[in-house]
Amino acid sequence: MGVLTKKVKGAEDILPADSYKWQFVEDVMKKEAESYGFKEIRTPVFEHTMLFNRSVGETTDVVQKEMYTFDTKGGESITLRPEGTAGAARAYLEHALYNNGLPVKAYYLLTCYRYEKAQAGRQREFHQFGMETYGAADAKADAEMICAASSIFERLGVKNIDLEINSIGCKNCRKDYTAALKNYFESHKSELCPTCLSRLDRNPMRILDCKNESCKNIAKDAPTVLGYICGDCREHFEKVKTFLDVADVEYKVNPTIVRGLDYYTKTVFEFVTDCIGAQSTVCGGGRYDGLIEELGGQPTPSLGFAMGIERLLMVLDAQGIEIPKPQTCDLYIASLGEEAEKKAFKFIKELRNASLAAEGDIVGRGLRAQMKYADKINAKFSMVIGDDDISANRASVKNMATGEKFEVPLDDGFFKEFIENYLENYQKSVSISI
Ligand code: ATP
Ligand code: MG
Numbered sequence: 533m534g535v536l537t538k539k540v541k542g543a544e545d546i547l548p549a550d551s552y553k554w555q556f557v558e559d560v561m562k563k564e565a566e567s568y569g570f571k572e573i574r575t576p577v578f579e580h581t582m583l584f585n586r587s588v589g590e591t592t593d594v595v596q597k598e599m600y601t602f603d604t605k606g607g608e609s610i611t612l613r614p615e616g617t618a619g620a621a622r623a624y625l626e627h628a629l630y631n632n633g634l635p636v637k638a639y640y641l642l643t644c645y646r647y648e649k650a651q652a653g654r655q656r657e658f659h660q661f662g663m664e665t666y667g668a669a670d671a672k673a674d675a676e677m678i679c680a681a682s683s684i685f686e687r688l689g690v691k692n693i694d695l696e697i698n699s700i701g702c703k704n705c706r707k708d709y710t711a712a713l714k715n716y717f718e719s720h721k722s723e724l725c726p727t728c729l730s731r732l733d734r735n736p737m738r739i740l741d742c743k744n745e746s747c748k749n750i751a752k753d754a755p756t757v758l759g760y761i762c763g764d765c766r767e768h769f770e771k772v773k774t775f776l777d778v779a780d781v782e783y784k785v786n787p788t789i790v791r792g793l794d795y796y797t798k799t800v801f802e803f804v805t806d807c808i809g810a811q812s813t814v815c816g817g818g819r820y821d822g823l824i825e826e827l828g829g830q831p832t833p834s835l836g837f838a839m840g841i842e843r844l845l846m847v848l849d850a851q852g853i854e855i856p857k858p859q860t861c862d863l864y865i866a867s868l869g870e871e872a873e874k875k876a877f878k879f880i881k882e883l884r885n886a887s888l889a890a891e892g893d894i895v896g897r898g899l900r901a902q903m904k905y906a907d908k909i910n911a912k913f914s915m916v917i918g919d920d921d922i923s924a925n926r927a928s929v930k931n932m933a934t935g936e937k938f939e940v941p942l943d944d945g946f947f948k949e950f951i952e953n954y955l956e957n958y959q960k961s962v963s964i965s966i
């Protein structure tokens with residue numbers, strides 16, 4: 533296949549026959565976020581490279597290996613966003629959103645770009661849903677954030693997904709932990725990959741996140757962070773757990789979770805499952821109390837999470853969770869003959885003006901083929917207009933699910949009659965399905 537008809541490796545098309553699944557889960561996510569008082573934020577696909585270097589962290593895999601970075605014709609270094617938090621934080625500062633009162637709560641649905649080895653559940657362009665809260669130091673904010681992510685899985689009927697939480701402490705208590713880690717990894721220097729060797733001095737915690745088998749093996753027995761966190765961080769973590777208990781959200785403390793991005797402090801969490809192959813993280817997040825300051829703002833305790841939509845859809849699929857197919861066409865009007873075609877065209881336009889979904893033939897099919905098509909697109913109602921109907925000035929509309937028919941006039945009365953019958957029938961069927 534030539535390059536003109538082949539997508540770039542690691543990118544996927546979402547085709548018309550599947551997009552309803554995306555729309556469905558996105559809708560669940562948006563509604564959930566809005567019920568927690570979050571409003572949508574949309575930021576650019578690209579940002580200054582420095583933003584990601586500074587926030588995601590110079591020593592992370594994302595910055596070191598995975599970013600799509602290029603120089604523009606004007607000589608600026610630009611990067612396609614590898615994640616959503618940095619852009620949202622930049623926008624929070626640039627537009628002084630803190631002036632509207634804290635906390636500021638924003639959610640996003642966006643594409644991300646990472647130059648990774650493409651495989652199932654790991655793409656180079658992928659989609660994330662995320663939520664961010666700025667200016668909330670209390671542990672209740674952490675619990676609230678985790679509750680929101682957890683509810684999304686629950687509303688979608690996802691089973692066998694485990695919430696794992698940890699605290700990686702604040703800047704202060706991290707010092708002791710980093711020293712302990714450095715000490716430990718120094719004694720295993722010869723078994724570390726070259727990237728991790730360079731991390732040893734600069735950011736030994738990143739070694740815990742390395743995907744290299746040999747590094748993973750050594751990391752298994754490394755000291756864990758919970759033994760090193762300070763009193764404040766410990767108290768914060770206990771309170772997060774208390775409020776998760778209050779909200780009946782089940783969790784497991786996993787002291788090995790550190791997350792792959794540098795900006796995290798205190799609480800970190802992941803939702804993991806083994807139903808899509810090897811253990812896989814569908815959602816990850818945590819607190820990032822230092823990020824806003826790092827970007828030049830006032831100290832602003834903040835937190836968030838991001839959920840990978842491809843992985844979520846894989847989980848739904850693996851668990852046999854069916855997403856309801858939308859019935860999008862309210863009325864299909866088939867027509868035969870010049871006069872009938874005009875009538876159909878006019879009615880279809882009127883229905884669309886009233887925000888109903890109506891369709892008719894635009895490819896020159898015969899009557900039978902038109903009716904077959906109405907069936908194929910799963911129209912709620914169909915109607916045929918032929919010469920006889922034109923002279924009788926009446927035609928019948930058929931409820932495609934029940935086969936029931938009712939007559940409508942083919943003049944100005946059509947609209948009213950169809951709407952009345954349509955709405956009556958439609959509401960009946962809706963009230964049954966609820
Ligand atoms: P992983 O450890 O699997 O590489 P990550 O720690 O890099 O994940 P985050 O940066 O926390 O992931 O992103 C949050 C979520 O985005 C992940 O839990 C996952 O669902 C999704 N995600 C991350 N990278 C990819 C990718 N390359 N393709 C598809 N989804 C991804
Ligand atoms: Mg990754």
